[in-house]
Amino acid sequence: MTYKMQAAVVEQFGKPLVLKELDIPEPGPGQTLVKTEACGVCHTDLHAANGDWPLKPTLPFIPGHEGIGIVTAVGAGVTAVNEGDRVGVPWLYSACGHCEFCLAAREPVCAEAQFGGYTKNGGFAEYIVADPNYVAHIPAYLAARDAAPLICAGITSYKGIKETQARPGEWVVVSGVGGLGHLGIQYAKAMGLHVCAVDIDDGKLAHAKRLGADAMVNAKDGDAIAAVRKATGGGAHGVLITAPSLGAFKQGVGMTRKCGTRVLVGLPPGEFPTPLFDVVANCITIRGSFVGNRRDMAEALAFAADGNVKADIELQPLSAINSVFHRLAHGDVPSRVVLEFAKG
Numbered sequence: 044m045t046y047k048m049q050a051a052v053v054e055q056f057g058k059p060l061v062l063k064e065l066d067i068p069e070p071g072p073g074q075t076l077v078k079t080e081a082c083g084v085c086h087t088d089l090h091a092a093n094g095d096w097p098l099k100p101t102l103p104f105i106p107g108h109e110g111i112g113i114v115t116a117v118g119a120g121v122t123a124v125n126e127g128d129r130v131g132v133p134w135l136y137s138a139c140g141h142c143e144f145c146l147a148a149r150e151p152v153c154a155e156a157q158f159g160g161y162t163k164n165g166g167f168a169e170y171i172v173a174d175p176n177y178v179a180h181i182p183a184y185l186a187a188r189d190a191a192p193l194i195c196a197g198i199t200s201y202k203g204i205k206e207t208q209a210r211p212g213e214w215v216v217v218s219g220v221g222g223l224g225h226l227g228i229q230y231a232k233a234m235g236l237h238v239c240a241v242d243i244d245d246g247k248l249a250h251a252k253r254l255g256a257d258a259m260v261n262a263k264d265g266d267a268i269a270a271v272r273k274a275t276g277g278g279a280h281g282v283l284i285t286a287p288s289l290g291a292f293k294q295g296v297g298m299t300r301k302c303g304t305r306v307l308v309g310l311p312p313g314e315f316p317t318p319l320f321d322v323v324a325n326c327i328t329i330r331g332s333f334v335g336n337r338r339d340m341a342e343a344l345a346f347a348a349d350g351n352v353k354a355d356i357e358l359q360p361l362s363a364i365n366s367v368f369h370r371l372a373h374g375d376v377p378s379r380v381v382l383e384f385a386k387g
């Protein structure tokens with residue numbers, strides 16, 4: 044009997060994932076096969092499984108875009124990776140490589156981009172087919188389980204902080220201290236910034252303090268905006284909104300200093316009102332940021348390899364995915380769950 048692989052499959056939006064045995068995929072020319080060691084569970088996987096966004100994945104699909112594993116086979120013509128390499132299969136699964144955005148290292152917005160665990164099957168499975176030109180190269184001294192959260196939550200929060208253009212000694216707000224935010228705080232500190240953490244959960248805020256945040260504000264407090272302005276001396280130079288909550292987006296303008304930049308990375312479905320006078324008269328920049336490019340990935344991993352950033356992880360087996368999703372939806376995951384796969 045040929046060995047099959049375990050996978051967690053979205054068959055219907057908003058329904059539990061189905062654990063299945065599937066044939067192990069074969070890498071075609073230019074592709075590579077990765078045997079999964081660990082895969083983080085991102086809030087995006089939950090949005091994907093719920094069909095939250097205007098562009099929906101085609102059913103059925105295997106979520107997961109924080110999959111780390113070992114290259115076990117390469118298709119014809121592959122030179123970018125070798126068998127035995129440890130790689131990550133990220134959200135930016137592939138891009139065209141030659142459009143105006145790819146040429147400017149803005150490949151996440153390439154019209155031809157494919158997304159891991161969304162338009163391509165992802166890491167909630169024992170094997171993943173990947174594009175060797177877009178995999179993350181995992182430094183030797185990082186364990187798979189520690190690397191997993193970095194290839195989405197890490198790169199996204201790191202790039203988002205860079206996009207605020209806040210300089211060492213200035214303030215950033217990190218709104219939402221979950222998977223993205225708990226890493227964002229660490230990147231910001233490593234980059235010499237002062238950090239004001241904002242969340243609705245006091246436990247998450249206590250965690251933010253342990254991670255080095257200089258000020259903590261509960262967004263549910265009536266005067267949360269005033270508290271941020273006081274802590275930062277008039278508003279933060281950069282505000283990174285990771286929270287999957289429209290309320291957090293609404294609050295963000297008031298937390299931003301004059302001439303500051305607010306970077307949006309959280310992706311709750313919907314819209315939020317923008318007080319035009321405040322944005323215009325205070326010269327505030329509002330900017331979206333979508334993961335990062337391959338250079339950002341290498342940088343985000345290097346911070347961890349240098350020991351400046353470490354994901355807080357809770358290990359679970361693939362079979363626990365539905366209870367993990369339930370907890371994630373209710374804010375009951377402290378930082379990041381990483382699904383760990385059996386060796387051998």
Ligand code: NAD
Pocket residue numbers: 084085086087088090195196199218219220221222223224241242243244247262285286287288290291307308309310311332333334335371374376378
């Ligand atoms: P998570 O569930 O781990 O963390 C979310 C955190 O936000 C929790 O700590 C929660 O308590 C907090 N929160 C909820 N409401 C809040 C509010 N009103 N104010 C402040 N904090 C609040 O989620 P995650 O995995 O960190 O992902 C967060 C969001 O980022 C999701 O919408 C996800 O899809 C999106 N995302 C975007 C990108 C990108 O490239 N732009 C990449 C990855 C994830």
Ligand code: ZN
Pocket residue numbers: 085086087088108134195196
């Ligand atoms: Zn993600």
Ligand code: ZN
Pocket residue numbers: 138139140141142143144145146150153154155
């Ligand atoms: Zn392109």
